[in-house]
Amino acid sequence: MKFLxxxxxxxxxxxxxxxxxxxxxxxxxxxxxxxxxxVPATCDPLGPENKLIxxxxxxxxxxxxxxxxxxxxxxxxxxxxxxxxxxxxTVAAALGHLGITAIIFENQVPDGELYIFRIDENGDASLITxxxxxxxxxxxxxxxxxxxxxxxxxxxxxxxxxxxKLTAAxxxxxxxxxxxxxxxGRGGLGAVMGSKGLKAIVVDQRGNSTDAIADPEAFKxxxxxxxxxxxxxxxxxxxxxxxxxxxxxxxxxxMGAFPSLNATNGVMEGWExxxxxxxxxxxxxxxxxxxxxxxAQCIVHCSNxxxxxxxxxxxxxxxxxTIWSMGGMTGIDDLDTIxxxxxxxxxxxxxxxxxGVAVAVAMDAGHKSFGDxxxxxxxxxxxxxxxxxxxxLGNGPAAVGKHFNHHRVPVAKGQSIAAYDPRAMQGNxxxxxxxxxGADHTAGNVIGExxxxxxxxxxxxxxxxxxxxxxxAMASVDCTGLCLLASFALTTPEGGEAFVKAMSAKFxxxxxxxxxxxxxxxxxxxxxxxNRKAGFTNEDDRLAKFxxxxxxxxxxxxxxxxxxxxxxxxxx
Amino acid sequence: xxxxxxxFGILGQRxxxxxxxxxxxxxxxxxxxxxxxxxxxxxxxSFGGVVAVEGKLLTDAAKLENGAEVNIFQSVxxx
Numbered sequence: 001m002k003f004l005x006x007x008x009x010x011x012x013x014x015x016x017x018x019x020x021x022x023x024x025x026x027x028x029x030x031x032x033x034x035x036x037x038x039v040p041a042t043c044d045p046l047g048p049e050n051k052l053i054x055x056x057x058x059x060x061x062x063x064x065x066x067x068x069x070x071x072x073x074x075x076x077x078x079x080x081x082x083x084x085x086x087x088x089x090t091v092a093a094a095l096g097h098l099g100i101t102a103i104i105f106e107n108q109v110p111d112g113e114l115y116i117f118r119i120d121e122n123g124d125a126s127l128i129t130x131x132x133x134x135x136x137x138x139x140x141x142x143x144x145x146x147x148x149x150x151x152x153x154x155x156x157x158x159x160x161x162x163x164x165k166l167t168a169a170x171x172x173x174x175x176x177x178x179x180x181x182x183x184x185g186r187g188g189l190g191a192v193m194g195s196k197g198l199k200a201i202v203v204d205q206r207g208n209s210t211d212a213i214a215d216p217e218a219f220k221x222x223x224x225x226x227x228x229x230x231x232x233x234x235x236x237x238x239x240x241x242x243x244x245x246x247x248x249x250x251x252x253x254x255m256g257a258f259p260s261l262n263a264t265n266g267v268m269e270g271w272e273x274x275x276x277x278x279x280x281x282x283x284x285x286x287x288x289x290x291x292x293x294x295x296a297q298c299i300v301h302c303s304n305x306x307x308x309x310x311x312x313x314x315x316x317x318x319x320x321x322t323i324w325s326m327g328g329m330t331g332i333d334d335l336d337t338i339x340x341x342x343x344x345x346x347x348x349x350x351x352x353x354x355x356g357v358a359v360a361v362a363m364d365a366g367h368k369s370f371g372d373x374x375x376x377x378x379x380x381x382x383x384x385x386x387x388x389x390x391x392x393l394g395n396g397p398a399a400v401g402k403h404f405n406h407h408r409v410p411v412a413k414g415q416s417i418a419a420y421d422p423r424a425m426q427g428n429x430x431x432x433x434x435x436x437x438g439a440d441h442t443a444g445n446v447i448g449e450x451x452x453x454x455x456x457x458x459x460x461x462x463x464x465x466x467x468x469x470x471x472x473a474m475a476s477v478d479c480t481g482l483c484l485l486a487s488f489a490l491t492t493p494e495g496g497e498a499f500v501k502a503m504s505a506k507f508x509x510x511x512x513x514x515x516x517x518x519x520x521x522x523x524x525x526x527x528x529x530x531n532r533k534a535g536f537t538n539e540d541d542r543l544a545k546f547x548x549x550x551x552x553x554x555x556x557x558x559x560x561x562x563x564x565x566x567x568x569x570x571x572x
Numbered sequence: 573x574x575x576x577x578x579x580f581g582i583l584g585q586r587x588x589x590x591x592x593x594x595x596x597x598x599x600x601x602x603x604x605x606x607x608x609x610x611x612x613x614x615x616x617x618s619f620g621g622v623v624a625v626e627g628k629l630l631t632d633a634a635k636l637e638n639g640a641e642v643n644i645f646q647s648v649x650x651x
Binding site: 555 | 580581582584592593618619620622624626627628629631632643645646647648649
C-alpha cells in the first residue's frame with residue numbers, strides 16, 4: 001500500500017506508506033477525501049495548488065472480476081467543483097498488482113516542459129522528458145509508448161485538447177488491445193493533467209506485489225459467487241455482451257426520455273437507425289466485433305469494435321452516451337459518422353459527451369444545421385487545430401452557449417447532462433442538479449427503478465429518495481474499482497451477499513450490508529464540504545433554467561422537483 | 573385484436589426470422605393486458621420484459637388497445 005507523490009516543479013518522486021487516515025480507502029473515496037483535505041477549495045484548477053490524484057479501487061488487482069476501474073480526482077476546471085472521473089481499461093489492475101494505492105501529482109512544471117511518468121514492473125517510478133510527444137494525438141502516442149516501454153504496459157494520456165488545457169479535455173486510457181479508447185471523460189481532468197505538464201502515465205502490467213488479502217480462501221469463494229451473480233443477471237449476463245451499452249437506445253426512446261436536437265424532444269427521429277440492435281447487426285455484417293472485452297478481468301464484454309464498410313477499424317467502444325451526444329443531440333442518424341466522431345474525440349482527447357452537446361448547442365444557435373455530418377466532423381477537428389471556435393467547443397457546451405448567447409444550454413454546474421432527459425426522468429433531474437460532480441449520470445441513475453415499475457418517471461413523488469439512495473450506492477461502488485455495469489449484480493441477494501463477503505475477506509473485518517452505504521455517505525459528505533468551501537450553495541443545486549420552462553415532447557413535462565425538495569436530497 | 577410488437581435487446585433472437593426494425597403482428601384476445609401479451613410471447617419476469625406504448629412504460633395490469641405499437645425490451649440499468 002504505497003502512495004507515489006510526484007512534485008512536478010522539482011521533478012521528485014517520493015514513495016510513502018499509506019498514512020493511517022487513508023487506510024481502507026480507494027478509488028473515488030480516496031481521491032475525494034484527499035482532495036477535500038489537501039487542495040485549497042478556492043484554488044485555480046489549472047494552477048499549482050490543484051492536485052491530480054490517480055487511484056485504483058480497493059479491489060483493483062485482486063482476482064474479483066470487473067475491478068479494473070481507475071478513479072482520477074482533482075478540482076474540475078469545467079465545473080469548479082470537486083471531480084472524480086473514472087475509466088476502465090487495464091491501468092487500475094496494473095496499479096493494483098504493483099500495490100500502488102494512489103499517485104499524487106502536485107505543483108506545476110515551468111512553461112513549455114512536458115513529461116511522461118513511468119512505473120516499471122518493480123514499481124520504480126520516474127519522470128522522463130517528452131518533448132517529442134508534444135501535440136501528439138492519443139492513438140499515435142499510445143503506439144509509440146507501447147513500442148518504447150513494452151506491450152505489457154497501460155497508458156493514461158492526454159491529446160492536443162489536454163495540452164491546450166481545454167475544459168472538456170479527457171484523460172484517455174488503453175484497453176486490453178492497447179488502444180486509447182477508454183476515457184476518464186467528464187470534468188476536464190485532461191486539462192488539469194496538461195496544466196501539470198504531464199503528457200502520459202505508463203504503468204507496467206507485470207507487477208506482482210498486490211496488497212495482501214486478509215482471508216484469501218474466503219475471498220476466493222466470494223469472488224466465485226459474485227462472478228456467477230454477474231453472469232446470471234440478464235442485463236450484465238446477456239444484454240450487454242450482445243448489444244453493449246447501445247442497448248439502452250431502444251428503451252430510453254421508448255420512454256420518451258432521449259434528449260434530442262439539443263434537448264428539444266424526448267424521442268430521436270430515426271433512432272432505430274442508431275439503436276443497439278442496428279449497431280450490433282452492422283458490426284457483425286461487416287466483420288467487426290461485438291461482445292468485445294475492453295477491460296482487464298471483465299466478464300461482461302460490453303465493448304465493441306466498429307469497422308467501416310470495408311471491414312477496417314474505425315473505433316472502439318462505441319457507447320450509448322456517445323451515440324446520444326453525437327447522434328441524438330445533433331440529429332445525425334448515421335452510425336458511420338457517429339463512429340468517426342467517437343474516434344476523433346478519443347484521438348484528440350476530449351469528452352465525447354460534452355463535445356457532442358457542444359456541437360448540438362452550436363447547431364441550435366444556428367452555426368450549422370442539425371444533421372450536418374460534415375459540419376460536425378469539421379467542428380471537432382477544429383478542437384485539435386486550436387482555432388478560436390475550436391477552443392470554445394473544446395471548453396464544452398456552456399462555453400459555446402455563452403459565445404453564441406444561446407438560451408438553451410443543457411447543463412448543471414457547467415457540465416452537460418447525459419442521455420436521460422431530466423423532464424422525462426424526474427429522478428435523474430435530482431441527480432443532475434444535486435450531485436457534487438455537476439450533471440452526472442453515473443453518479444446516480446434512477447432508470448432501474450423506472451424499469452422495475454417501482455417509480456413513475458414523470459412525477460415528482462419519490463424521486464429525491466430514489467436519487468439519494470442511488471447516489472450513495474454509486475459513491476460506495478466507486479471506491480472499489482468495480483465497474484458500474486457489473487455492479488447491478490449487487491441488487492440481487494446472491495450478488496450483494498457475495499460482494500460484502502469479498503470486502504470482508506479482503507480487509508479481515510466482518511462487514512455488514514450497512515457498511516456499504518456508510519462509505520458512500522462519507523464520500524458524499526467530503527465532496528459537498530469541498531464544494532461549500534469552494535463557494536457553492538444550495539442555489540447551485542439546480543438545472544439550467546430552460547428545463548423548468550420548456551416542456552419536453554412527447555410527455556410535455558418540465559422539471560417538477562421544487563427547490564425545497566432538491567435541498568432535502570442530502571439530509572444525512 | 574392485433575398489436576404491432578417490436579422486440580429489443582436479445583428478445584428478438586427467440587423468434588426465427590424476426591427483424592428488429594420490422595416488428596411483428598401478434599394476435600391476442602380483446603381486452604388482453606400486458607402480462608397476457610408477455611405470457612403469449614413466453615417472455616418471463618426473470619428475463620425482465622418491460623413494455624412501452626407511445627412513450628410510456630406500462631404495468632403488467634395495463635390493458636392493450638387494438639392496433640397499438642408495443643415496444644418490448646429487457647429491463648435496463650443506466651450507463
